[in-house]
Structures are given as structure tokens and as C-alpha cells.
Amino acid sequence: DAGITQSPRHKVTETGTPVTLRCHQTENHRYMYWYRQDPGHGLRLIHYSYGVKDTDKGEVSDGYSVSRSKTEDFLLTLESATSSQTSVYFCAISDSTGFSYEQYFGPGTRLTVT
Amino acid sequence: AQSVTQLDSQVPVFEEAPVELRCNYSSSVSVYLFWYVQYPNQGLQLLLKYLSGSTLVKGINGFEAEFNKSQTSFHLRKPSVHISDTAEYFCAVSGADSWGKLQFGAGTQVVVTP
Numbered sequence: 001d002a003g004i005t006q007s008p009r010h011k012v013t014e015t016g017t018p019v020t021l022r023c024h025q026t027e028n029h030r031y032m033y034w035y036r037q038d039p040g041h042g043l044r045l046i047h048y049s050y051g052v053k054d055t056d057k058g059e060v061s062d063g064y065s066v067s068r069s070k071t072e073d074f075l076l077t078l079e080s081a082t083s084s085q086t087s088v089y090f091c092a093i094s095d096s097t098g099f100s101y102e103q104y105f106g107p108g109t110r111l112t113v114t
Numbered sequence: 115a116q117s118v119t120q121l122d123s124q125v126p127v128f129e130e131a132p133v134e135l136r137c138n139y140s141s142s143v144s145v146y147l148f149w150y151v152q153y154p155n156q157g158l159q160l161l162l163k164y165l166s167g168s169t170l171v172k173g174i175n176g177f178e179a180e181f182n183k184s185q186t187s188f189h190l191r192k193p194s195v196h197i198s199d200t201a202e203y204f205c206a207v208s209g210a211d212s213w214g215k216l217q218f219g220a221g222t223q224v225v226v227t228p
Contacts, residue, residue, distance in 0.1 A: 031214055040123075042204055042218035043158075058215065090157060094214045102148075103216060105157035 003027050004106035006091050012112045019078040021109050023091030025071075031094035032074040033103065034058075034066065036087040043090060049074055081113045116141040116207045120219035127195055127226055135190040135222045137205035144210040147188040149179055152202045152221075161203075164188065175199070200226045 003026030013019050023032060031050055035043040035058075045058030047066040055066050063085060065077045078085055088110050092103040121136040139145060146165050150158040162173025169181040179190045188205060205219040 033215070035218075040220055042118075042120075042220045043206075043216075044218070045215055048215060092158075102160060102163060103214070105150075105159075107157045 004091060004093055004104060006089075006106040006109050008109060009107065010110045012114060013081050014114055015082060016080050019081050019111065021076045021078075021089055021091075021111070023074045023076070023106060025074075025093050027093060027095075027104070028071060029093040029095050029104075030071075032068065033092040033094070034064075034074065034076045035090045035092065036060065036085075037090060037108070038087050046076065046089075078111075081111075083113050085111065086113045087111060116145060116209045116212070116217045118205050118207050118217055118219035120205050120222050122222050123220065124223045124225065127224065129197055129226055129228050130194050132191065132193050133195050133199075133224060135203050135205075135224070137188045137190065137219060139186050139188065139205075139207045141186075141207065141209055146208045146210070147179075147181060148206040148208070148216065149173065149177070149188075149190050150204045150206060151175075152204065154201070158204065161190070195224070195226050197226050197228065200224060 005024045007022045033048040034046040037043050044060045049055045049068045067075045088108050090108050091106040094103050117140045119138045127133045148163045149161040152158050162171045164171045164181045172178045177192050202221045204221050206216040
């Protein structure tokens with residue numbers, strides 16, 4: 001299994017609070033991605049990174065920000081959590097060129113916003 | 115941009131019977147196609163991928179898929195399923211211009227019964 005961990009694995013938070021999810025990899029892969037998974041929607045890309053301090057928006061980026069100060073860590077922040085952000089969040093990594101097009105997924109973080 | 119349609123949200127199947135999961139895509143550029151499997155409470159695992167070459171692709175656990183460019187399809191098949199194949203299956207597409215970003219279908223839940 002690819003060395004990807006996510007923390008926390010479960011979190012319950014209140015509406016309006018900021019939340020940060022962490023993705024950590026030990027593979028030294030260049031590309032990292034954050035997805036959310038919701039029933040009936042599959043996985044949707046939130047943000048991705050193509051290198052340290054290089055990030056871009058995905059399909060559903062509103063209300064989320066990311067940071068990548070080190071190759072191994074990719075942080076996802078919900079600036080002010082809303083109930084619509086209750087979801088399962090997955091981090092993924094891709095190899096150094098990104099052109100193998102194969103992504104390896106972490107175990108996920110289940111976030112509940114009350 | 116790319117899009118993916120998985121034509122069945124749920125597929126019930128008896129153990130040792132064959133199964134086919136249907137996936138259609140749309141894209142204005144060349145594509146790379148993937149099938150992922152998600153077991154309960156786990157992340158996604160790659161089953162197989164089509165990048166180029168032979169249109170019949172073999173993956174892990176006895177699965178195979180056929181890329182049909184004229185019909186823009188990438189259907190997944192297994193000739194004989196096991197109880198352990200009960201899982202959710204996701205078709206995903208990446209465009210040649212997408213820097214590895216994946217567009218996922220909504221998923222197909224396969225339920226294998228004795």
C-alpha cells in the first residue's frame with residue numbers, strides 16, 4: 001500500500017468553526033489531491049497540488065483552501081464549516097510526473113458538521 | 115472537460131455468476147480510463163487502467179475491461195464473482211490535458227449473494 005495517512009480519521013465540528021484536515025505521504029510523489037465523496041456523486045475534486053506551494057482549484061473548491069509547504073504534507077482547510085460540507089474526504093497522490101495517471105488514495109476522513 | 119456516466123447505481127448478482135458494470139464517458143480530447151473499487155469503510159483501490167494500446171485491459175482479482183472508442187465506453191466485467199467482490203465500483207476518466215486530475219462516475223454498488 002502507498003504510504004498515505006490522513007488525520008483525523010473522524011471529526012465532528014460545529015457550523016462556523018474552521019477545520020483543517022491533513023494528508024501525509026511517504027512516497028515523495030509530486031502530485032496530491034483532495035476529493036470529497038458524497039452519495040450519488042462519486043468523488044469530486046476539491047483542490048490539487050503539483051508541487052510545493054503550487055496548488056489549483058478543482059470542481060468544488062468554494063469554502064475550501066489548501067496549503068502545501070512540504071512535499072509530504074497537503075492540508076485542506078474549511079474556513080467556516082457548513083452542514084453541506086459534511087462528507088468523507090479523501091486524499092490521493094500521484095507519481096513524480098503525474099503522467100502515469102494512477103492515483104493512490106488514503107483511508108479517508110469522515111467529517112460531520114452539526 | 116470530461117464526464118463519466120455509470121449506468122447502474124446498484125447491481126445485485128449471485129455468487130459465481132458473471133457481472134458487467136457499464137461506464138460511458140465524454141471528452142473532447144484523448145482520455146485515460148480507470149476502474150477503482152471501494153470496500154466498506156476503506157479508501158479506493160485501483161482495479162485496472164487503460165492508457166493506450168490493447169483495448170482489452172486485465173486487472174486485479176479477475177476483472178477486465180474493454181475500451182471502445184466509437185461507443186465511448188469502458189465496461190468492467192468479471193466472469194465469476196465471489197462474495198468478497200461486494201463493494202462499490204467507480205469508473206474514472208482523465209483527459210490528456212488534465213494533469214492527472216480524475217473525473218469520477220457516481221459509482222455502482224455490487225451486492226453478491228450466495
